[in-house]
Amino acid sequence: MSRAAPEAKQRFSIFYTVPTRWADNDIYGHANNVVYYAWFDTVVNRFLIEEGGMTPGVDTVVGYVVSSSCEYFAPVTYPEELELGLRVTRLGSKSVTWEIGVFSAGSDTSAALGRFTHAFVDRVTGGSAEIPAGIRRAVEALPTAP
Amino acid sequence: MSRAAPEAKQRFSIFYTVPTRWADNDIYGHANNVVYYAWFDTVVNRFLIEEGGMTPGVDTVVGYVVSSSCEYFAPVTYPEELELGLRVTRLGSKSVTWEIGVFSAGSDTSAALGRFTHAFVDRVTGGSAEIPAGIRRAVEALPTAP
Amino acid sequence: MSRAAPEAKQRFSIFYTVPTRWADNDIYGHANNVVYYAWFDTVVNRFLIEEGGMTPGVDTVVGYVVSSSCEYFAPVTYPEELELGLRVTRLGSKSVTWEIGVFSAGSDTSAALGRFTHAFVDRVTGGSAEIPAGIRRAVEALPTAP
Amino acid sequence: MSRAAPEAKQRFSIFYTVPTRWADNDIYGHANNVVYYAWFDTVVNRFLIEEGGMTPGVDTVVGYVVSSSCEYFAPVTYPEELELGLRVTRLGSKSVTWEIGVFSAGSDTSAALGRFTHAFVDRVTGGSAEIPAGIRRAVEALPTAP
Numbered sequence: 281m282s283r284a285a286p287e288a289k290q291r292f293s294i295f296y297t298v299p300t301r302w303a304d305n306d307i308y309g310h311a312n313n314v315v316y317y318a319w320f321d322t323v324v325n326r327f328l329i330e331e332g333g334m335t336p337g338v339d340t341v342v343g344y345v346v347s348s349s350c351e352y353f354a355p356v357t358y359p360e361e362l363e364l365g366l367r368v369t370r371l372g373s374k375s376v377t378w379e380i381g382v383f384s385a386g387s388d389t390s391a392a393l394g395r396f397t398h399a400f401v402d403r404v405t406g407g408s409a410e411i412p413a414g415i416r417r418a419v420e421a422l423p424t425a426p
Numbered sequence: 427m428s429r430a431a432p433e434a435k436q437r438f439s440i441f442y443t444v445p446t447r448w449a450d451n452d453i454y455g456h457a458n459n460v461v462y463y464a465w466f467d468t469v470v471n472r473f474l475i476e477e478g479g480m481t482p483g484v485d486t487v488v489g490y491v492v493s494s495s496c497e498y499f500a501p502v503t504y505p506e507e508l509e510l511g512l513r514v515t516r517l518g519s520k521s522v523t524w525e526i527g528v529f530s531a532g533s534d535t536s537a538a539l540g541r542f543t544h545a546f547v548d549r550v551t552g553g554s555a556e557i558p559a560g561i562r563r564a565v566e567a568l569p570t571a572p
Numbered sequence: 573m574s575r576a577a578p579e580a581k582q583r584f585s586i587f588y589t590v591p592t593r594w595a596d597n598d599i600y601g602h603a604n605n606v607v608y609y610a611w612f613d614t615v616v617n618r619f620l621i622e623e624g625g626m627t628p629g630v631d632t633v634v635g636y637v638v639s640s641s642c643e644y645f646a647p648v649t650y651p652e653e654l655e656l657g658l659r660v661t662r663l664g665s666k667s668v669t670w671e672i673g674v675f676s677a678g679s680d681t682s683a684a685l686g687r688f689t690h691a692f693v694d695r696v697t698g699g700s701a702e703i704p705a706g707i708r709r710a711v712e713a714l715p716t717a718p
Numbered sequence: 719m720s721r722a723a724p725e726a727k728q729r730f731s732i733f734y735t736v737p738t739r740w741a742d743n744d745i746y747g748h749a750n751n752v753v754y755y756a757w758f759d760t761v762v763n764r765f766l767i768e769e770g771g772m773t774p775g776v777d778t779v780v781g782y783v784v785s786s787s788c789e790y791f792a793p794v795t796y797p798e799e800l801e802l803g804l805r806v807t808r809l810g811s812k813s814v815t816w817e818i819g820v821f822s823a824g825s826d827t828s829a830a831l832g833r834f835t836h837a838f839v840d841r842v843t844g845g846s847a848e849i850p851a852g853i854r855r856a857v858e859a860l861p862t863a864p
Contacts, residue, residue: 297445298445298447299443299444299445301444301464301465301467301468302464302467302468302471302472302598303464303467303468303598303604303606305482305598305599306594306595306597306598306599307597307598307599307601307774307775308599308780308782308841309482309483309599310782312595312759313755313759313783313786313834314595314752314753314755314756314759315752317751317752317755318447318448318449318752319447321447321448321449321750321751321752322447322448322449322504322505325448325504325505326448326505329505330505336451336455336745337455337745342746344746344748344790344793345751345790346789346790347787347788347789347790348751348787348788348790349785349786349787349788350785350786350787351784351785352782352783352784352785355782358468358471359468359471359472359475359476396751403746448744449744449750449752451744451745452740452741452743452744452745453628453629453743453744453745453747454634454636454695455745456636458613458741459609459613459637459640459688460606460607460609460610460613460741461606463605463606463609464606467604467605467606482599483599488600490600490602490644490647491605491644492643492644493641493642493643493644494605494641494642494644495639495640495641495642496639496640496641497638497639498636498637498638498639498640501636542605549600589737590737590739591735591736591737593736593756593757593759593760594756594759594760594763594764595756595759595760597774601774601775610739610740610741611739613739613740613741614739614740614741614796614797617740617796617797618740618797621797622797628743628747629747650760650763651760651763651764651767651768
């Protein structure tokens with residue numbers, strides 16, 4: 281069973297702090313596998329809003345998630361201040377693939393590594409759409425991690 | 427329909443920062459009424475762990491929520507860094523009632539005001555139990571808001 | 573500390589089945605106090621959609637939750653098929669107060685009793701609004717519980 | 719960008735009904751990508767409890783999720799009664815990989831296709847552990863889909 285390995289913190293382009301919540305923990309006292317995806321959504325949409333000019337509820341071209349995945353290397357818990365690193369691994373004309381590293385405080389090795397692909401859609405026509413210019417510029421402006 | 431009024435920020439004893447998450451928003455673009463209770467759980471349990479010595483998954487005397495309520499005065503959204511103020515409105519021998527104010531950045535008036543009561547239970551016997559000494563001391567050490 | 577008592581199943585007007593989910597359980601192995609409110613939202617909105625003609629994302633007059641509360645009498649867990657009973661305790665011109673009983677299978681006594689008030693708002697003007705006619709008719713058609 | 723295709727309903731071994739909840743919907747009026755994983759957890763754990771004899775909170779050997787993924791083919795919404803099909807795609811000595819198809823009512827083609835791997839761990843020693851006998855028997859008893 282080959283699987284992705286933990287990733288180094290320096291290999292991400294931009295970071296966001298995500299404190300865990302009490303409800304993130306499951307019956308085993310660790311953050312449940314599901315909530316990692318809620319953290320991923322949170323940092324990617326924050327990037328889209330703050331750097332790419334996205335306006336949820338107003339934009340007609342929006343990104344729908346068409347695939348997602350995550351590998352879990354070490355547990356995280358509540359309370360904890362996580363650092364989430366974001367990078368783009370593929371920029372197409374109509375889709376973007378994001379990769380997110382989850383780092384516990386003081387750790388340079390990811391506790392988890394997730395990714396998902398946004399395919400852009402015109403909500404009026406229902407058809408696929410070019411990535412909005414502001415989002416494309418924001419992605420292209422991200423520093424390339426070594 | 428009489429209902430509680432927004433509360434001033436200075437009337438809380440201790441504050442915690444809770445950033446909203448993408449999934450907190452519902453179809454109307456505001457934080458859904460449900461997630462406020464997840465924020466409340468998050469700040470009260472953080473107080474219990476950091477100030478009161480609670481160790482989830484180890485302690486045999488734990489607090490069960492027997493009632494909760496919230497009034498919503500103004501919408502909050504994502505992304506936003508909320509300040510949550512905590513105070514204790516009733517300290518019994520076997521129960522504590524917490525009150526939590528939700529404040530948007532720069533606002534001195536609560537966007538919401540919630541509360542819930544923890545009744546302490548011995549998980550082994552199933553019976554009601556005295557508030558653990560560490561938690562009682564932490565509550566008594568809270569500054570009284572004017 | 574006076575508080576509401578469990579309520580009999582026969583005193584509700586309409587019922588919906590809500591199976592619990594794995595993530596409803598918290599570290600203590602019971603449904604967390606927060607998720608009850610997600611169940612309440614689920615049954616009330618289902619009533620509004622199926623009986624009251626509500627169309628989320630299309631309607632301009634929508635109900636915002638201005639207050640909510642719940643008392644918890646007995647734990648529920650996962651997996652379990654809950655029966656949720658719904659009734660209206662107050663019907664104003666611009667607001668409705670819902671009450672919801674949570675029943676474990678085979679039990680005639682509520683494990684929890686919650687309520688919340690919807691105030692209707694015109695999303696275009698931002699002002700308060702009359703309850704839409706379809707919703708008013710649906711509420712008035714509910715059988716009165718004894 | 720090659721990706722998995724929708725899967726036929728007949729190719730799953732066992733089915734569970736999962737009604738969507740109001741909070742499953744995001745700002746775009748569709749079930750958010752995150753909640754699919756909560757549905758997956760719900761059906762797999764139900765299988766483990768009902769067929770495999772798992773007792774959460776009591777068992778010392780438990781399955782931790784080490785990887786998960788999902789492809790989304792067609793939106794689902796609230797309210798809707800989903801049928802989730804479950805099958806096992808890999809049964810090792812210490813891990814199981816589950817695959818879950820999400821089906822809207824009346825559809826024979828999956829709206830989404832997810833999977834995750836449970837690695838079993840002894841909570842006392844922290845080391846990896848053999849799959850408990852009851853769970854192994856339940857997996858081996860699953861009908862093989864064509």
